[in-house]
Amino acid sequence: TDTIAANLQLSIEEKQELLEIFDPTERLSRIGDVLDIEIEKLNMDRTIQSRVKRQMERAQKEYYLNEKIKAIQKELGRGEKSEFDELKKKIEAAGMPKEVKDKAVQELKKLEAMPPMSAESTVSRNYLDWLLAVPWKKRSKEIRNISRAEKVLNEDHYGLEKIKERILEFLAVRQLVKNPKGSILCFVGPPGVGKTSLGMSIAKATGRKFVRMSLGGVRDEAEVRGHRRTYIGALPGQIIQMMKKAGTKNPVFMLDEVDKMSMDFRGDPSAALLEVLDPEQNFMFVDHYLDVEYDLSQVFFIATANVMHTIPPALQDRMEVLRLHGYTEQEKVEIAKQFLVKKQLAAAGLSDKNLKFTDDAITAIIRAYTREAGVRNLEREIGNVCRKVARKVVKEGESYNITLTEANVSEFLGVIKFRDTLAHEKSEVGLVTGLAWTEVGGSILSTEVTVVDGKGKLTLTGKLGDVMQESAQAAMSYVRSRAVRLGLPRDFYRNMDIHVHVPEGAIPKDGPSAGITIATAIASALSKIPVRRDIAMTGEITLRGKVLPIGGLKEKLLAAHRAGLFEVILPKDNEKDLAEVPENLRSAMKLHFAETMDQVLAVALESPLPEPLAPVAEPAQNIGALTPPPEAPATHQ
Structure with missing residues (x-):
């Protein structure tokens, strides 16, 4: 054992431990x-060495084989030189602007001088491939026949007259115009x-290619402008990538x-979009990767959003906003008959012989x-x-x-999931129905008020925002100023x-348009x-009892x-805004237009106040003054 231990490659400490063991x-x-x-x-070691x-x-x-192939190709005149010649021909045929072409030729010369297996060669080749893949001169042939375009839009969408116009x-x-600039529209409306x-229909009507970039949750500027070539990978x-996908420059x-972008330490993508959507700048858009100017002026940009308040003002300023409102019941019926039923029958493998609506x-x-502004849930139920x-x-036969x-x-x-009944079963003291507007459409909003013994405290509940709380305080101040008229x-x-209290306390509520509701x-x-x-x-209320206009009519x-x-x-x-309300909706309702809170109370309360109020002004357009039925139609039950 001593002989073996003496020939082992052990440390002094390990040898000392062996010497201290007396049992052989x-x-x-x-x-x-x-x-x-x-x-x-x-x-x-043997395994690693073998591998x-x-x-x-x-x-x-x-x-050896690669070198042999190169030698054979060289003898045949089809070597690397021919590959570079092919790239040069593509650069000539791409229709690039002079500055871009010069840069591409310069990059090609660098590529020729680099060893084929080097990492720099791969980066340079990828860059040239992108320069050649982006459309520099290819354009879609536009359909400029207005009658045909109108027919296409009407076939695909019902209503939306302002957008089509x-x-x-x-x-x-x-x-x-021979060389008009591209348009930048923003469609704003509920889901x-x-x-x-509608964007797809516009592409179809104009004969252009259609590409879509989703900006929901995008928070990195590089998503819009790309990364510099110094970074690996x-x-x-996305702008340049989508242009490559489109294959045309228009x-x-x-x-x-576009309203759902955010920002963090990596930059603000909405700021990067400013250059894309500005007609005065987008003809020389610079992507960080390409590092050359690219002309986006002939692109027809269409942005979509549910709300405007989350879009930065500078970005809003660069777009023409077109609002798409919710559909009326009659419009939804027509959309279902013309589009949704046919689509869902085909999706289920049925014909109109099997099922009719x-x-x-x-x-x-x-x-x-x-219960929606659009027709997505309607399509789902159909x-x-x-x-x-x-x-x-399948079970009973075709x-x-x-x-x-x-x-x-x-x-x-x-x-039945929803019942269209009146907001309240009977008229009550301190209970008023208001109207609210959200990004998914309009809704009714009840307001309750209770008076109890105390010391003049105003309590506000229902998860109300700051603006709505201030509206309630203004309403209270107005009521105090009219105490005599109220017989108090x-x-x-x-x-x-x-x-x-505003019910549905878990839902945040804000805005000034509940002022007259709370005051009433x-x-x-x-x-x-x-x-x-x-x-x-x-309607919004002032301290002097004036009724101010609201949005989302x-x-x-x-x-x-x-x-x-x-x-x-x-x-x-808001009387002037009635032009945006469909005729069938206007004719079904009786509308009162009030300038003061006194006029509101004269119409809303079941009996006159103790002191006579100023007579309510007749509306300039008293439309369809039909008294609503005491109960909702049977189908609403």
């Missing part, structure tokens, strides 16, 4: 363990109204969900199973019906057929507390006069109509 058997066992480790090391040898042999073999104006300008599909930004380019059935689905019928066709009516809709879609002593607030509820609670249950209202009127409220009080200054 134990020392031999310990030496055996050391030998096992040494043998394992030797085996591992490295094989790899070297393979690399040498490949090198703007597209046809664009085409008319293209006919008259499901057809913003994205660098690529151009596509319809959709920037989807009556107008009443579609109306029942809209009223009882959807699809549910089609799939259930498809199952029966001869099975059914007509969907209002009576049998629930057999396919189950329990001037110091009535000293011995009572007023609690204002407070006035009703203090005067003990009930507010009419069949009327809704919206069409969406709010649609919400009132859906809820069975056919009489609405609106600010006088």
Whole structure:
């Protein structure tokens, strides 16, 4: 054992440990363990050496074969030189501007001087490939026939007259101007109204290619402008990548969900878009990867958004905003008949012989199973019906057929999800129906007020935002200033507390348009006069009782109509906005236009106040003064 231990490559400490073991058997066992480790090391070295040898042999073999191939190609006159000649021809034929062409030729010369297997050679070759892949002169041949374009737009979309008119104006300008600049439109509207599909229809109507870039959640500037070539794996930004995909320099380019971009330490993508969407700059857009000017001036940019307030003002300023409002019930029925039913029947493998939808059935689905500004859920429910019928066709044979009516809709879609009834069952003191607008459309918003003994405290609940809280305080100040007219002593607030609550307390609410609603509820609670249950209202209030205009008029009127409220009080200054409200909706409602809070109370309260109020001014356009039925239609139940 001593002889073996003396020949092992051990450290002094390990040798000392072996010397200190007096039992020969134990020392031999310990030496055996050391030998096992040494043998394992030797085996591992042998394996690695063998693997490295094989790899070297393979690399040498490949090198030898590559050199042999190059020599043969050189003899045949088809060597690397011909590959570079091919690249040079492509550069000549690409139609690049002079500065870009010079840069491409310079890059090609660098590539020729580099060793073929080097990393720099790969980077340089990729760069040249991108320069050649981007369209520099190829253009789509535009359809400038306005009649044909109008036909295409009408075939694909129902309504949306203002949008279609703007597209046809664009085409008319293209006919008259030789080199017009590209347009930059922004479609703003709730989900499901057809913003994205409208972009595809515009491309179809104009004969251009269509590309789409989704900006939802994008927070890196490099997504727009790309990375510089010094980074490993660098690529151009999405703008250049989509232009390559389009293959032409004048596509319809959709920037989807432009309101959902964000920013972080990597930069602000909305700032990078400023250069893309500015007609004065986008003819010389510079991507960080290409590092040359690229002309985007002939691109037809279309942005889409649900709301405007999250888009930076500088970006808004560069776009022409076109608003797409929610659809009326009648418009939804027509859209379902012309588009959605055919699409879902085809998706389910059915024909109109198997399943037919009556107008009443579609109306029942809209009223009882959807609550939306667009038609996405309506399409989903029609699809549910089609799939259930498809199952029966498979089970009972292709001869099975059914007509969907209002009576049998629930057999396919189950329990009714929504009931279109009046906001309140009866007229009550301190309970008023207001109208609200959100990014998904309009809705009704009840306001409750209760008066209790106290010390003049105003309590506001319902997760109200700062603006809405200030509106409530302004409404309270107005009511205090009109105490005599309400039949109250001037110091009535000293011995009572007023609690204002807006139900659905988990949902945040904000905005000034609930001012007259809160003021009416407070006035009703203090005067003990009930507010009419069949009327809704919206408007901002001032301390002097003036009623100021609001936004989202069409969406709010649609919400009132859906809820069975056919009489609405609106600010006088919103009378001009009725032009945007469809005729069938206007004719179904009685609208009161008020300039002061006194006029609002005269219409909203069931009985006059103790002191006579100024007479309400007759609306300039008293439309369809039909009294709404006391109960909602049977289909709403």
